[in-house]
Amino acid sequence: MTDSTDPQDTGNDTGSDAGSRPSWWRRLSSGLKRTSASIGGAIADLVTKRKLDHAVIEELEEALIRADLGIETAVAIAGKVGEGRYDKQVSADEVKAILAEEVEKILVPVAKPLVIDAARKPFVVLVVGVNGSGKTTTIGKLAARLTAEGRKVVLAAGDTFRAAAIEQLKIWGTRTGSPVIAGAQGGDAASLAFEALEAARTRAADVLIVDTAGRLQNKTALMGELEKIVRVMRKVDATAPHAVLLVLDATVGQNALSQVEVFSKIAGVTGLVMTKLDGTARGGILVAVAAKFGLPVHFIGVGEGVDDLSPFAAKDFARAVAGIDG
Template sequence: MSETKKPGFFGRLFGRGNQPQPQADAETEDALKRATGEVATSTDELDAFRERRETEEAQAETDREAAEALPPEPATEGPPPAPPAPPEAIAPVELTPATATPIPEPAEESPAPPPAPEPAPAPEEEERPFPPGPPETTLDYVEDVQEAEQAAAPAPVAEPPAATPRQSWFQRLTSGLKRSSDQITGGITSVFTKRKLDAATLDELEDVLLQADLGMDTTSAIVETLRRDRFDKDISGDDVRAVLSEEVGKALAPVAQPLVIDKAQKPFVILMVGVNGSGKTTTIGKLAQKLAAEGRTVMLAAGDTFRAAAIEQLEIWGRRTGAPVVTKPAGSDASGLAFDAVTRAREEGKDVLIIDTAGRLQNRDELMSELEKIVRVIRKVDPTAPHAVLLTLDATTGQNALNQVEIFGKRAGVTGLVMTKLDGTARGGILVAIARRFGLPVHFIGVGEGVDDLQPFKASEFAAAIAGKDEA
């Protein structure tokens, strides 16, 4: 009877019992024992090892539960703490023999505690460029907050600006005629610079004055005065400007006449005529405001039925001045409107009736005939009307204004002039030429858009302003 070899530790562990093991298994077992340093050789030692392991696992679970119950520690700068070391465990052993039998699972005496959830692995960071630096400008939401804070904050009480002193009429006139005076005085200064008055100098001066639209009569009068008094003598630009102012004043003095409202004529009918864009409607509004300020009752008639904007414009002036406005739809007969306006003004006892007309070129015969018809229809209501026919002249038209005065005077019976837009041209001298040639009264001049910029004409002020002199 052969001697049965006592199974080793791995034999008993793997359930081989007393089965005889092949030589390869014995050699493998010895190699594994040497590699793992395993020293357990009996069942008692294995049972003790199991108990010790269960105890360590239970203690680890208790420590884990206690750690979870503690409040989290505040985050601190620096590297994160190292995780606790896992409990000891038997290193897995991988067997490769082909005759190895399956390992039976040992019966568990008590349910093992669930393993602690492993932390999710941190996602791998994608490689990306360096993060952008601070913005160069304030962010939009920051600007919105700043604007809201500034709007909510009470605004500092600013001191009221000092009131700008109101300019006198002569100052406004001088400012308006600056372009005309600069052209004239600039030409005079260039001619009379350290020179004696001779024939060549007088010829140059004559050219300067004619280019300023002063007209041949006024220019000849100035040149002849200088030839008689200062020929072959030293003369300065100031001397020439003094002569200029004097001669212009002489030419304008006879025509500087105010518009007189005859109280015996009620209503006093004023017919406004002129070419397109000469400022008729605006002049009517300013004149109505002046007359209302004098205590007169005024009525307006929107006779420019060809332009709807003119009707609306006159209605606005009527509301400003408190003057009723007689209107008809655009395209209506202007003479019929004039007839109704005169009739109504007489019935209501108005002091003044101002009738607007459509702008028309003086060289259009059919349009001038319509203007003549308006005058005839007005006289059917009042044979003495219109009591004043005012021609508005745009100073920027220059020499063409002479032709306008001539034609409108013949066809409509112009009785007085209103010169407008003297502040927008360097040709203000045309008024001197008109006064010399026609001798019609100049009632008003305008040097701006404001109501106060339409003023009665004064020859001395105009002459001083156009010559670039201070008011005498």
């Protein structure tokens, strides 16, 4: 096993959410452009020249379903639009306002920060998700946030299936000043997690973040590997892991629902991070995920930069989905 870090790089180039809202809002609204444009175009087509009737409501439902908001959510929102407005002219802005309000109601209960319990030291965060979802990059960005807050972080390169994941995590370790416990490609991930937890305790680290493989095509093997990681870590700390974060790729649409279901069963997911909110994202799926599973959403990622991971804000997300400015 190797321990990689660069003590000269403290990762203090992470930026801050404070004072940067206009920039953040532009990135968020741009990242949800595909969803908001799809919904906005459909709304405009439906209400510009027609009075509200059952046919319009049904077409609105279909547009919201196509935007991945989920059937139940689409029906509820369309029903809300119709309340007291049948046979009346309604503007696109009115419909968007109702949409934003109803989406916000769904998202507010799940918009929860990741709380690091200082009494559990190190606080162990197990990060799971399919390969390609952005797990390793998310770990790096999270490490940057935590070190900027003054916390001592150790990273564990537990995705031993991919050499690229190990090297990528080492780069993030250097950027954030976080020691990286890593082994050779193909090594035993559970043994590495055990060693990383012991190393984190020896170093009096505040947080240990553990990367994992995400080979969903073989659920049985993945389940066995994750269960073993948890089992061996509990030999060092009976309460570990203290958080299990599932990283979801916003571009996968409906597949996100099955990923949440599978990883919740395999790993006991405690919270979500949605990544890759770019111009191709199908971000409406986060609304469907929230409505169906009710899992806390801690962060969303809107780019590749170290400061492009931000705490999830329900109102901002809802307004961006609806295509409402600022």
